[in-house]
Amino acid sequence: MLKVFLVEDEFVIREGIKNNIDWKAHGYEFCGEAGDGELAYPMIQKLRPDIVITDIRMPFMDGLELSRLIRKELPDTEIIILSGYQEFEYAKEAIKLGVAQYLSKPINGEELLAELDELSAKIEEKHRAIQIRERYLQEMEENNLRERKKLFQELVTGESTVAELLESAEILGIDLSAPWYNIILFKTQSLRHAQDEYSGSLIRIEQELRGLEDGRTVITFDRNLEGKAFLLKADSEEQLLLLQQEYIEKIKDIMEGYEHVRYFGGIGKPVNRLRELPTSFEQASHAFAHRYLVQDSRILDSGHMTEEAQKEDNFDIKEVNPKQIDRTRIQEFLKQGDREEVVYFVEEFFRDLSNKALQSNIFRQYITMDVYFCVADFLESLQTDTQELETPNQDEKTLQDSDSAIHYITRILQKALAVRDKAASSRYDDVVEQVMKYIDENYADEELSLNLLASHVNFSPNHLSMIFSQQTGQSFIKYLTDYRMNKAKELLRCTGKRSSLISQEVGYKDPHYFSYLFKKTQGMTPTQYRGGTN
Structure with missing residues (x-):
C-alpha cells in the first residue's frame, strides 16, 4: 500500500x-x-x-x-x-x-x-x-565471487601490472588504493562429523566474519577449501599493525563461541606497495602451513616466527621432540594440503625441528625414508601404483646435504598431491554428473539453487561451486541460467505458448524477471526472438 x-x-x-x-x-x-x-x-x-x-x-x-x-x-x-x-x-x-x-x-x-x-x-x-x-x-553473486578469487590470485602472484589490478578491482567495486597492506590467511575446520561442513556453525561463522568487512580497511576473499584471505589496508605501518591487532581480536571473539570448531590463521608481512603483496602472501603462507604441524587453534605472525628461527642454536639430536616428527602431520597434509603449499609446509616442518636437524647425516636418512614410506602408504590407500615413486636412494645426491633432502621430500609430496587431485577429479566427475542430472529433472523449480544442490550431493555450497566451476569451466548459476534460456528458446520457437507460461515452465514464476533475464542474456526480448528479430 x-x-x-x-x-x-x-x-x-x-x-x-x-x-x-x-x-x-x-x-x-x-x-x-x-x-x-x-x-x-x-x-x-x-x-x-x-x-x-x-x-x-x-x-x-x-x-x-x-x-x-x-x-x-x-x-x-x-x-x-x-x-x-x-x-x-x-x-x-x-x-x-x-x-x-x-x-x-x-x-x-x-x-x-x-x-x-x-x-x-x-x-x-x-x-x-x-x-x-x-x-x-x-x-549472479556466484560469478562475482569467482571474479574476486581471480583478482586475489592476480594480487598474490605478481602476474598483473598495478594498473591492471586497479582496473579489475574497480569493476568489482573494490578500492585497492592504500599506502600500506598486509594479508591474513584464515581457515576453520569442524571437529565433528564431516557432514558438519554444511552445518549451521560454519555458515554462521562465515556470516559473522563477513560482518567484520567494511570494504575500506578490510577486504575479504574466498579461497574455497583453503579458507579465506583478509586484505588489510591502512595509511601508515603503525595504523596497519593496530588494525591487524584489533581485527585478530575480533576474529578470536567470534571463534570463542564455537568450541567444536578449530581455526588457524597466518599473518603476512606489512608492505607499502601493491606489487609487493606476493611477499606478504608468501610470509602468510609460511605461517599458515603450520596448521598441519599443530593441533590447537591459533593465529601465527610470520614476523615473530622469523625472529624465533634466527635464535636457533646448533642442532642436538636430544633437542628433537619425537612428537615433532610424528608422521600424522605429513598424513594430514597429504589429505588436505594444496600443491602450492608444499614448499611452505616442508620449510615449516623442518623449521619446527630446527634447520640444523638435517645437517645430521643419520637424521637426514631417517626423516627422508620416513616421509617416503608415509607417501607410499598414502598412494596405496588411493589404490595407486607406487612403482613410479622416486626412492631416496635412486639418486646418490638425494641424501648428500640438507638442501637435497628438502628438494627430494618436496618432489615426492607434490607427486603424491598430483595423484590425489587426479583421483579426486575423477570422483568429482560423478558429483557434477549428479548435479547436471538434477538440473535436467528440476530446472522448472524456481527454488532450485546452489544451496539446494549442495545439500543434495552433501557438499558445502562453496566446495560444490569450486568443483562445478573446475569441471565445467563455468559457474553453477551461469550453467543453470543458460540451460533455462535454451529451454525457453526451444519453447518460443516450437510452440505457441504465451511468454508468461513459458516463464513458469523454465523456472521463473515472475514473467517480468524472465523477460528481463532473457533480454540480458540473449540481447533481445522473448517476443523478438520468437519473431526472428535480431
Missing part, C-alpha cells in the same frame, strides 16, 4: 482532500498532513511517503522549495503539485525538479484519484524494475 502525504495551507481544501477520498479502499495509506512546507519537511523525512501532494504557494516554505528538499533527501518519492496559478515559469521550474504531475486547482476527488492511480502504476513498475535488478545481482 503506497503512502500519501498532503501539504496544503488552506484548511478547507486540505480537509476536503483528506476526507472525501476513501484512501484504503483505493489502495493508499494517508500517512500525514501539514499546512506549509516548513512543518511538512521533517514529517516527510520521518514518514518517507511514496507520494507527496503539495500546494505551490504557501507561507514560510512554498511547494517548489519543499520539492527541491524532497528531491535531494528522498529521490524515490514522487511529487504532485497543486496550483491555482497557470504561470509558465512555475510549471517550467516544477518540470526541472522532476515533479511527476502539475495539476490545476480546484480538483475533485475522482480527478485526483485518477492522477494518483496513474502515478501509482509508474511507482509499482519502478519498484518491480528495482526488485528484478536486485534479484539478478543476487543470482
Whole structure:
C-alpha cells in the first residue's frame, strides 16, 4: 500500500482532500498532513511517503522549495503539485525538479484519484524494475565471487601490472588504493562429523566474519577449501599493525563461541606497495602451513616466527621432540594440503625441528625414508601404483646435504598431491554428473539453487561451486541460467505458448524477471526472438 502525504495551507481544501477520498479502499495509506512546507519537511523525512501532494504557494516554505528538499533527501518519492496559478515559469521550474504531475486547482476527488492511480502504476513498475535488478545481482553473486578469487590470485602472484589490478578491482567495486597492506590467511575446520561442513556453525561463522568487512580497511576473499584471505589496508605501518591487532581480536571473539570448531590463521608481512603483496602472501603462507604441524587453534605472525628461527642454536639430536616428527602431520597434509603449499609446509616442518636437524647425516636418512614410506602408504590407500615413486636412494645426491633432502621430500609430496587431485577429479566427475542430472529433472523449480544442490550431493555450497566451476569451466548459476534460456528458446520457437507460461515452465514464476533475464542474456526480448528479430 503506497503512502500519501498532503501539504496544503488552506484548511478547507486540505480537509476536503483528506476526507472525501476513501484512501484504503483505493489502495493508499494517508500517512500525514501539514499546512506549509516548513512543518511538512521533517514529517516527510520521518514518514518517507511514496507520494507527496503539495500546494505551490504557501507561507514560510512554498511547494517548489519543499520539492527541491524532497528531491535531494528522498529521490524515490514522487511529487504532485497543486496550483491555482497557470504561470509558465512555475510549471517550467516544477518540470526541472522532476515533479511527476502539475495539476490545476480546484480538483475533485475522482480527478485526483485518477492522477494518483496513474502515478501509482509508474511507482509499482519502478519498484518491480528495482526488485528484478536486485534479484539478478543476487543470482549472479556466484560469478562475482569467482571474479574476486581471480583478482586475489592476480594480487598474490605478481602476474598483473598495478594498473591492471586497479582496473579489475574497480569493476568489482573494490578500492585497492592504500599506502600500506598486509594479508591474513584464515581457515576453520569442524571437529565433528564431516557432514558438519554444511552445518549451521560454519555458515554462521562465515556470516559473522563477513560482518567484520567494511570494504575500506578490510577486504575479504574466498579461497574455497583453503579458507579465506583478509586484505588489510591502512595509511601508515603503525595504523596497519593496530588494525591487524584489533581485527585478530575480533576474529578470536567470534571463534570463542564455537568450541567444536578449530581455526588457524597466518599473518603476512606489512608492505607499502601493491606489487609487493606476493611477499606478504608468501610470509602468510609460511605461517599458515603450520596448521598441519599443530593441533590447537591459533593465529601465527610470520614476523615473530622469523625472529624465533634466527635464535636457533646448533642442532642436538636430544633437542628433537619425537612428537615433532610424528608422521600424522605429513598424513594430514597429504589429505588436505594444496600443491602450492608444499614448499611452505616442508620449510615449516623442518623449521619446527630446527634447520640444523638435517645437517645430521643419520637424521637426514631417517626423516627422508620416513616421509617416503608415509607417501607410499598414502598412494596405496588411493589404490595407486607406487612403482613410479622416486626412492631416496635412486639418486646418490638425494641424501648428500640438507638442501637435497628438502628438494627430494618436496618432489615426492607434490607427486603424491598430483595423484590425489587426479583421483579426486575423477570422483568429482560423478558429483557434477549428479548435479547436471538434477538440473535436467528440476530446472522448472524456481527454488532450485546452489544451496539446494549442495545439500543434495552433501557438499558445502562453496566446495560444490569450486568443483562445478573446475569441471565445467563455468559457474553453477551461469550453467543453470543458460540451460533455462535454451529451454525457453526451444519453447518460443516450437510452440505457441504465451511468454508468461513459458516463464513458469523454465523456472521463473515472475514473467517480468524472465523477460528481463532473457533480454540480458540473449540481447533481445522473448517476443523478438520468437519473431526472428535480431
